[in-house]
Amino acid sequence: MTTQTQAFALLQGDEFVELYKVLKVLGLVNGGGEAKHVITEGQVTVNGEVDTRKRKKCVVGDIVSFNGATIEIVPAQ
Incomplete structure (x- = not known):
């Protein structure tokens, strides 16, 4: 099973974007x-x-994983 990466x-x-907002x-x-x-x-x-900081600043290139979902932070389009 492969997981697909979503872009944010x-x-x-x-x-940056705060982790909880992602x-x-x-x-x-x-x-x-x-x-x-x-x-x-x-x-x-x-x-x-594992990062337990709710307001952790996620920047371009960061990879966030939760509950089987993988999200990559990308620059504004």
């Missing part, structure tokens, strides 16, 4: 509160390492 494009002018915007959780909960519970990895 930063908004024009942004240099999960929330892509609909991987039901809302920001749930996103923060799964992050603090250690269910999310960034670049292969």
